[in-house]
Amino acid sequence: MTQTPLPTAAVDFAAAPAVPDGATIVMRGVSKWYGDKVALSDVSFAIGPGVTAMLGPNGAGKSTTLRLLTGQLRPSRGDVRVLGEAVVDNPALYRRIGLVPEQESLYPHMTARGFLEFSARLYRLPDPAAAAERALNLVALLDVADRGLGGFSKGMRQRVKIAQALVHEPEVLVLDEPLSGADPRQRVELMGVFDEMAAAGATVLISSHVLSEVERMGSNVLVLVDGKLAAEGDFRQIRDLMNDRPRRVRVLCERPRLVAAALVQLPGIVELRLDGGGIEVETNDARAFAVAVPRLARDAGARLTGIESLDESLESVFRYLVE
C-alpha cells in the first residue's frame, strides 16, 4: 500500500491556508449544525491518496463528515473540496467518487447484476455489462449475480454496496462501515480490494469502529470526538506526541525480579509490576528506558529476550484520544 505522507497533526488552516500538495479531500473550518445541535465544529483536515480511517465514538460526527464529503449535506460554515472541486451541487464530481453508504437497503426488485449495470449506466460507462462483471468479481459475488437483491443476506448486501461504489473505478472512495456483516474471510478479501485501490493511487476514506481492521488497512487516521477533529495523521506518530501519557512496555527477560529491582531506580518510572515471565512498566521517559534496559539486564546477569510496547496499537491511541 502506498501512502502519501501528509501532516501528522491536525492542520491549522487559519495559520496555514495552503492545501498540502497531493491532498484530494480537504475540509477547511467546516461546521455543521442542525437547529441548535452542533454536529461538527470547525473541522479542518486534508488527506491524500492511500487509506485513511475515520474513527470516533458514536455521535462524534463521522457520518456527518462523510455526508459533507459526498455532497449529501451542505456545510453550515466552511469549505469542502474533493479532488479540488466543491462537492455541493456538483453532480459531475460523482463520476470520480464512490460511496458505500451506511444503510443496508438496496433495490429489492433488482438482481445484483441488474443493479450494478444500472449503476454503470448512470455513470455512462462505455460497457456497463463488463463494468458490472468486473465489480461483481472484485467482491466475489459472481456466483449469485443473477439472484434478486431482496433475498440477499446482510453480508451479501454489503458486498453489493461496495461493488456499486467500485463499478466506475473512482478516484476517491468513501466507505461508511464497509465491513459490517462480512465474514472474516470476506473481510480480508475486501480489505485487499481497498488496499489495491489505494496502491493504484485512489484515496480511500473508511469510517469504521472495528479498530483491529482499520489498523490492518493502514496507519493514517482521522479521529473525531464530539464533533471536533481530535487528531489526524499516522496513529503511531500521534502516540509519540502524547507526552502526557506514560508508555506501557513489557520487558521479557530471565531473572525478572532482579531486573525489576534495577529498573525501578530509573527516572520516569510510573509503575512497575511483574507479569508472568516478564515485567510490565509504565514510564514517562521511553527513550531513556529503552537505552537503560539492556545495560541493567546485563548488569543483573539476565538474558533479555524482548521489549514490546503495549500501547502503540490503534486501540490504545484511540482510547487515549476519546477519554
Add this chain to the structure above:
Amino acid sequence: MAAGGQMTARSAARGGMPTLVIFQASLRALLTGKRWIVVVVLDAIFLLLAVLLATQSDIATHQLHLVELFHDLGLPALLPFVALLFSTEALGAEVEDRTLIYLTLRPLSSASIVIAKFGAAFVITLAATWVPLIVSFVLLSLKATPAGQLPALLLGGAIGSAGYCAVFLLLGLLLRRALLIGAIYVLAWEGAIASLSTSAAHLSVRFYTFGVYAGILRRDEFLNGDPYPAPAAAFIFLLLVVLAALWWTARRVRRTELK
C-alpha cells in the same frame, strides 16, 4: 486510476441515457406491489358502473351518463387516487428505504432524476386510467350516437393525470405520510371544500382538469351547468402546476435528508 471512462455517442447509446435508464427501472418497480390491488379495484368499480349504465339505462342517455361517470367518479376518484398511489411511490419509496442515494450520488442533474420519476408515474397512471376510460367509452357509445367524447376523455384524463402526478411526486419526496396527506387533499379539499366554494375550487387540479375536458367536449348540454374555467386557461394553469411541482421536486431531491 481511470475515472469512469470516456463516453462516446456509441457508448451512450449502448448504455442508454440516464433519464431513460431511471425511467425504465422506475416503471419496473411501479409495476409490482400491493398498490395495484387498489388500482384494480378502482378500475373495476368504474367499469362496473359503465356496464350497469350501458345495460340498464336508455340508449339516448348513454352519452350523458359517460360525462357523469367521468365527472362523478373518474375525476374525483379514479384519476387522483391512481396518480396518488403511483406518484408518491415513485420517489417516496426510495426516500423511505433510503435507496434514493443510488440516484442522487450519480453524475446526473436533479432534473433528469425527477423527469424520469415523473415520466414513470405518469405513464403508468395513464395506462391504469385510460383503459377504464376507453372501455367505458366503448360500452356507452356502442349503440349511442358518438358525441366526440373519446378525445375529451383521453386528453382530459392525461392532462389531469400529469397535474396530479407532479403534485403527488413532490408530496412523496417531502412528506413521510404522503399517501395519507394526498388522500386528505383529494377527499377533503377537492371533494368537499372545493365543491362548496368556487374560489377554493380554483386551487384544485380537478377544477382545471374538468375545464380541459369540457373545452374539448364542447357539449354544454352534457355539462349540467357546472362551472369550469376556460380550456386554454385551464391547460396553461395545469402546465404551470406541473412545471412548478417538478422544479420544486428537482430542487429538493438532493437535499432530502435520508434518515
